[in-house]
Amino acid sequence: MSEVKLAAESRTEFGKGAARRIRRENKVPAVVYGHGGDPVHITLPGHELQLALRTPNVLLTLDIDGKSQLAIPKAVQRDAIKGFLEHVDLLLVKSGEKVNVEVYVHTEGELAPGAYLLEHVLSTLTVEAEATHIPESVTVSIEGLEAGASILAKDIPLPKGTTLAIDEDAVVLQVLAAQAEETTDEASDESAEA
Numbered sequence: 001m002s003e004v005k006l007a008a009e010s011r012t013e014f015g016k017g018a019a020r021r022i023r024r025e026n027k028v029p030a031v032v033y034g035h036g037g038d039p040v041h042i043t044l045p046g047h048e049l050q051l052a053l054r055t056p057n058v059l060l061t062l063d064i065d066g067k068s069q070l071a072i073p074k075a076v077q078r079d080a081i082k083g084f085l086e087h088v089d090l091l092l093v094k095s096g097e098k099v100n101v102e103v104y105v106h107t108e109g110e111l112a113p114g115a116y117l118l119e120h121v122l123s124t125l126t127v128e129a130e131a132t133h134i135p136e137s138v139t140v141s142i143e144g145l146e147a148g149a150s151i152l153a154k155d156i157p158l159p160k161g162t163t164l165a166i167d168e169d170a171v172v173l174q175v176l177a178a179q180a181e182e183t184t185d186e187a188s189d190e191s192a193e194a
Contacts (some may be wrong), residue, residue: 003132004052005012005061008032008042019087026083032062032071034092040064048109050085053144056132057101072099072131092129100128103135105156105172109143115178122172125153129162130171147177 011022011029019029026046032040042064050104052058053076060071071090079086093099101125111118140156154168 003059003061004048004055005016006044006048006052006065008062008064009044010065014041014072023086028088030088030090032064032069032092034071035094037092039188046085048081049088052086052087055077056104056136059093059132059134062090065109068105072134075117080164095130095132096130098128099131100126101134102126105112105138106137106139107142107173108139111142111175113121114146116145117176117178118142118145119174119176120172121174122153123172125156125172126165127158128165129159133161135159135162135179141162142173142175145175147175150174155162 009027010029011018013021022043023046024031025059027043028046028049029186030042030044031039032042041063044062052060053073057072062069062071063144070093072093073088075089075093076092077087080086091099105123105125107118108148127135127138129135135158138156138158140151142151147152150171152168153164153166153170154170158164
C-alpha cells in the first residue's frame with residue numbers, strides 16, 4: 001500500500017468554464033466527501049495526481065488549507081480520446097476504518113498440459129480492508145488445473161485483515177477446453193458439397 005502526499009487548493013468556481021481553466025493550469029478539479037460532512041471542492045496538481053493514480057487503491061494524504069486528511073480515489077473521469085484526467089471523486093478515510101475496494105486478481109503457474117483456456121470471469125475482487133492497509137492485488141495459483149476446474153472467491157488467499165465483500169461462491173476463474181478448429185480439407189469438402 002503506497003501513500004502519496006498532495007497539496008490541494010479549495011475552489012469556489014464551478015461549471016465547465018471553471019473546470020477548463022483549472023485543466024489549462026495543469027490541475028485537476030476534484031471533490032472530497034465522506035464521514036457525513038459536506039463535500040469539499042478542491043483542485044489537485046495534475047501531474048502528481050496522474051502518477052499517484054497509477055498505483056491501484058492508492059492512499060492520498062491531502063493538505064487542504066493546512067489540514068491533513070486521508071482519502072482514496074472512488075471515481076476517476078478521463079478524457080475518452082486523450083486520456084488526461086478530467087475530474088476525481090475522493091472518499092475520506094481514517095486510520096483503522098474499513099473500506100470496500102476492488103483489487104486485481106493475478107495468476108501464477110501453468111495449466112495442465114493440453115489445449116486449455118483460462119477465463120477470467122472476474123478480473124477484480126471486491127474486498128473489505130483497513131483503509132491504511134489496502135492490498136494492491138491478490139495472487140492465486142492455477143498450477144496443473146484442467147478443463148472444468150474453477151476457482152471461487154473463497155479459494156483465493158487474502159492478506160491478513162482483508163475479507164471478501166462479495167459472495168464467496170462467485171466464480172473468479174475457470175478453465176475451458178479449447179475448441180478444435182476445422183481443418184482446411186474438411187472446410188473445402190463442405191463448401192464443395194454446398
